[in-house]
Amino acid sequence: MTTGKLVSALAAAGALALVLAGCGDRPMVYKQGQYQGKPDSKPWANAQFKDNQAEWEKAVKARTQGQDEYSRAVASAK
Amino acid sequence: MARMKFLCDAERCIECNGCVTACKNEHEVPWGVNRRRVVTLNDGVPGEKSISVACMHCSDAPCMAVCPVDCFYKTSEGVVLHDKDLCIGCGYCFYACPFGAPQFPQDGAFGLRGKMDKCTFCAGGPEPDNSEAEFKKYGRNRLAEGKLPACAEMCATKALLGGDADVIADIYRNRVLKRGKGSEIWGWGTAYGKPEKPAAQPPGAKS
Numbered sequence: 001m002t003t004g005k006l007v008s009a010l011a012a013a014g015a016l017a018l019v020l021a022g023c024g025d026r027p028m029v030y031k032q033g034q035y036q037g038k039p040d041s042k043p044w045a046n047a048q049f050k051d052n053q054a055e056w057e058k059a060v061k062a063r064t065q066g067q068d069e070y071s072r073a074v075a076s077a078k
Numbered sequence: 079m080a081r082m083k084f085l086c087d088a089e090r091c092i093e094c095n096g097c098v099t100a101c102k103n104e105h106e107v108p109w110g111v112n113r114r115r116v117v118t119l120n121d122g123v124p125g126e127k128s129i130s131v132a133c134m135h136c137s138d139a140p141c142m143a144v145c146p147v148d149c150f151y152k153t154s155e156g157v158v159l160h161d162k163d164l165c166i167g168c169g170y171c172f173y174a175c176p177f178g179a180p181q182f183p184q185d186g187a188f189g190l191r192g193k194m195d196k197c198t199f200c201a202g203g204p205e206p207d208n209s210e211a212e213f214k215k216y217g218r219n220r221l222a223e224g225k226l227p228a229c230a231e232m233c234a235t236k237a238l239l240g241g242d243a244d245v246i247a248d249i250y251r252n253r254v255l256k257r258g259k260g261s262e263i264w265g266w267g268t269a270y271g272k273p274e275k276p277a278a279q280p281p282g283a284k285s
Binding site for chain 2: 035036037038039040041043044045046048049056059061063064065066067068069
């Protein structure tokens with residue numbers, strides 16, 4: 001392989017890597033210091049849930065299921 | 079970790095604007111600002127469809143991408159929130175948003191555009207949870223109370239669902255499978271049920 005071909009092959013590989021890098025999915029979840037504003041607390045970091053994430057998720061899940069009248073109808077029929 | 083989303087069922091929405099009213103009342107949203115609204119397609123034409131629209135808390139939110147002061151953030155629950163202390167009211171987010179979610183209070187002279195206001199998924203903002211400052215700037219923080227957005231929970235026909243995307247998608251899928259399609263969705267049989275036995279006849283009457 002001539003030097004010219006080698007350079008062009010390397011350039012093509014570099015360009016391909018650069019283009020594919022744009023296909024990545026950048027996580028947009030807030031982390032302290034990653035945006036300019038004030039920090040926010042977690043919804044379970046309060047007196048009601050006492051930093052218990054599992055308890056908060058359980059409460060929200062129960063509320064979410066409460067929107068399903070099919071399962072509510074079955075539960076009330078029992 | 080939950081990924082909070084809204085889902086509106088156009089087959090169920092009856093354009094009652096209960097979600098809009100619930101949101102306004104819950105957060106004491108000022109005049110001229112509508113965090114949520116009901117959009118009707120083919121209004122007045124038989125077969126019209128309505129959907130309730132607010133911030134969809136996009137996974138890759140364009141408002142976050144265009145904000146020149148970087149005042150948006152996304153919580154670990156997938157809720158897109160912003161810091162009003164940083165917002166300069168430029169309106170870029172409004173142009174970027176495909177749903178028209180960002181709202182701007184205009185209560186001053188010369189068409190003054192205030193700081194942006196939008197649906198918070200009832201999750202408040204970057205102030206201490208359920209504090210007076212948080213309520214004043216962002217409205218009530220129901221999520222920190224283990225509750226879901228008021229609009230979804232108040233919806234009379236349960237057209238508007240809110241919560242973990244996977245869970246509400248399951249609810250919607252189950253609903254679609256059970257209700258069928260076309261005339262099976264709504265009609266006499268759905269509203270009043272199918273007659274289990276024929277109606278009683280007066281004695282001596284010919285059937």
